[in-house]
Amino acid sequence: MKKLLTTLILLLALLTTPVLASSDITPPEITMLGENPTFLDVGELYNDPGVVAVDDIDGDLTGFVITLTNLSSSRYPGKYFVRYEVVDSAGNLTVVQRSVLVGYTRTFLPITVLNK
Numbered sequence: 001m002k003k004l005l006t007t008l009i010l011l012l013a014l015l016t017t018p019v020l021a022s023s024d025i026t027p028p029e030i031t032m033l034g035e036n037p038t039f040l041d042v043g044e045l046y047n048d049p050g051v052v053a054v055d056d057i058d059g060d061l062t063g064f065v066i067t068l069t070n071l072s073s074s075r076y077p078g079k080y081f082v083r084y085e086v087v088d089s090a091g092n093l094t095v096v097q098r099s100v101l102v103g104y105t106r107t108f109l110p111i112t113v114l115n116k
């Protein structure tokens with residue numbers, strides 16, 4: 001009888017314990033400052049204009065943004081990236097990426113097709 005009573009008390013405790021599941025399913029928003037893509041001349045120093053990150057529940061998360069890049073130097077022409085990642089307190093992840101084009105022209109000329 002005592003064992004049954006203990007089991008019932010434990011079962012009642014489990015049923016009345018609030019579930020700590022988060023209802024926040026909205027990831028933060030990241031707004032890039034500056035241009036995307038960013039064009040650099042070969043050898044020009046890259047100065048990251050940064051981002052602003054805001055979450056519907058946590059508010060301003062700009063200070064928690066992690067920045068990753070494969071651009072170590074602009075000495076060589078190529079396509080590089082700067083990736084920004086931020087997670088809200090519920091674990092929702094947002095990732096945005098900026099392209100950094102070194103040695104590319106900023107304008108695109110129209111292509112003329114010649115008939116033979």
Ligand SMILES: [Ca+2]
Pocket residue numbers: 024025026027028055056057058088090092
């Ligand atoms: Ca959120």
